[in-house]
Amino acid sequence: MRAILSYDEKPGIQATGNIYPDLSPDEKHPYISRNHDYVRYGTITLLAGIDLVSGAVIHIIREKHRSKEFIEWLKVLDGNYPKNVKITVILDNLKVHTSSETRKYLLT
Numbered sequence: 780m781r782a783i784l785s786y787d788e789k790p791g792i793q794a795t796g797n798i799y800p801d802l803s804p805d806e807k808h809p810y811i812s813r814n815h816d817y818v819r820y821g822t823i824t825l826l827a828g829i830d831l832v833s834g835a836v837i838h839i840i841r842e843k844h845r846s847k848e849f850i851e852w853l854k855v856l857d858g859n860y861p862k863n864v865k866i867t868v869i870l871d872n873l874k875v876h877t878s879s880e881t882r883k884y885l886l887t
Contacts, residue, residue: 782860784837785869786828786852788844794820826852828868835859846880853884 795817802812826848827838837856841848860866870876 780861780864781867782833782864783831783867783869784828784856785831786826787871788873789825789827790844791822792825793822796820824848828852828856844875846875846878849875849881850884853881 797813798816798818799814802808804810821842823840823842824844825838825840826844827836829836837852837859839848839852839855841851856866856868875881
């Protein structure tokens with residue numbers, strides 16, 4: 780059995796919230812209104828792979844995307860498939876994918 784995944788990171792996703800509550804519709808405005816002001820709580824990084832056969836998405840959300848977080852995602856990936864499944868992951872050339880930490884994990 781085999782699994783093929785396409786993987787990528789999306790850094791800098793803003794975590795935001797509304798400052799003011801939404802305004803309910805009234806006689807003059809038939810729709811809910813929202814003020815454009817917001818508060819920024821920070822940013823997060825989405826690390827995700829999609830199984831190109833089943834469509835399943837395997838993801839983690841972290842503050843950063845270093846080798847440590849990539850290895851953490853690889854561990855989550857390993858936990859989603861039985862041991863007899865060969866997993867192929869399609870990656871871009873980001874350094875964390877070939878770092879010494881990542882290679883050490885993959886060789887253990």
